[in-house]
Amino acid sequence: MSDTCTISFLIGNGFDIAILKSLDKNFTTTYGEFYDYLAYFLTNKENDIYKAIDNKKKQFSNNENETWKDYELLLKEVVRTKLIELEQYTDFALQEKVYLSFLEDWKEIQYTFANFLNHVITPQTLMDVTNMVVTDMDGKKTLQKFLGDLPIEEYKKIEFPQKINNHIKIDYHIFNFNYSILADNYFYWLFAYHPFNVSKNTLCFYPNPSNISGGKTSTNSDTRYFIRPSVNFHHPHGQLSIPESILFGMSYNNEKTYYRDNSPFKRELSQKLDKAYWGMHTDKVKPFMQKTDLFVIFGHSIGESDQCWWEEIIDQLKQGSELIIYDYEGKGLKKKILHYCKDDENLISDRIFVIDFDETKHLKYSFKF
Structure with a gap:
């Protein structure tokens, strides 16, 4: 033994x-509650990720039971759309502009999500959990x-x-x-x-x-x-105390999912989704x-x-x-x-x-x- x-x-x-x-x-950490928080507090409603979330909510009336899994699948589609957009440009500067703009959108969602968690989980909540003993x-x-x-x-x-x-x-x-x-x-x-x-x-x-x-x-x-x-x-x-460490996406851990052409932006954008990689x-x-x-x-x-x-x-x-x-x-x-x-x-x-x-x-x- x-x-x-x-x-x-x-x-x-x-x-x-x-x-x-x-x-x-009063609140929990469901995806639906995060959407409500995002819709109310996000100031930049032109954020491409938010627009995709909002469009899906408006398109389907019976999706109130969506989970974080659905959100991560949605992100996969958003990234795929952005990759198609990058393919339309041959100019390096234009590709870089699209790429950097999307990174800012991603970061904005990360920090808004961190604010959401801080709103839901207060120090008193942590004390209550500890006191379960x-x-x-x-x-x-x-x-x-x-x-x-x-x-x-x-x-x-x-x-x-x-x-x-x-x-x-x-x-x-x-x-x-x-x-x-x-x-x-x-x-x-x-x-x-x-x-x-x-x-x-x-x-x-x-x-x-x-x-x-x-x-x-x-x-x-x-x-x-x-x-x-x-x-x-x-x-x-990742964890709440480091908002930019928060990972959303899939778990490919497989280089075949990455673009293998001369555009570093396509490759890095597709890698952005790979939780196992990061x-x-x-x-x-x-x-x-x-x-x-x-x-x-x-x-x-x-x-x-x-x-x-x-x-x-x-x-x-x-x-x-x-x-x-x-x-x-x-x-x-x-x-x-x-x-x-x-x-x-x-x-x-x-x-x-x-x-x-x-x-x-x-x-x-x-x-x-």
Whole structure:
């Protein structure tokens, strides 16, 4: 048995929306609310990105349920239109003018989005999230007991509990896909590094909180392992405190998507959409992914804008890792992620476990807000 296990949580916008609703906040981080904010506060209504957003809103009356995935697909179309416009000019100066103008539009949207998040998520909101520890709904409990929300048959199949024992080190990696730090505040706690005279253990991990028999280990709800945790936070899409780090787009990470002609503006404009490229996915993220024993996805729609992540998880599942997906309102997320499997999906299907929940079927051990 290894002396270290790695658990990677991938947190999507569904987390921010759910936690803000649970705190009875007036606003959340939905794309629809951002559009309303943009329409009211953006002074430059000639911004090409805003005009594309606004035109689509006016064109389709039934798109109030649009998500950030729809916004990123829209950006793809906006960039494609701009590339066609660049092709109409042979003069370098004119191409540069078009390109620089679009960069200013992009930056303006980034800063307006940052203002929107600051409007929605105040310091008081961050304090409220941190204070969830008082009501026993904080992220520390999620890290300890999330296996308890697995359905009985799913729990019986998962092998991860076999890897945990007393004194093991667990590296928790929180990949916060949101630009806010709500998830950081939820999972963060200030713990003493040496609470015991003879041990460096600082957390208990419960391998079987819901007392399910017939699993891979002979444990019960009273079983708890004293472990050495390490909690690490990552913001692969940028963060609010650095507005120009905010990444919107797709996750190609593939040079074939870039223009290979003599126009640097076409190439750089097409690269602008590549979140994996700017986030240095291969260099910064892949090493952690390759060490991960168990992936946990919460608050994601498993959309194509983050395709490189889903493909990387699939590669690791083929190597023996496992995956837990929280599926809110039964969106069929397991089927969606299997869609990115290029081989026989049966090779990894048995290593994916689903936790279904909704407004009437609440989680008991994890993400209890």
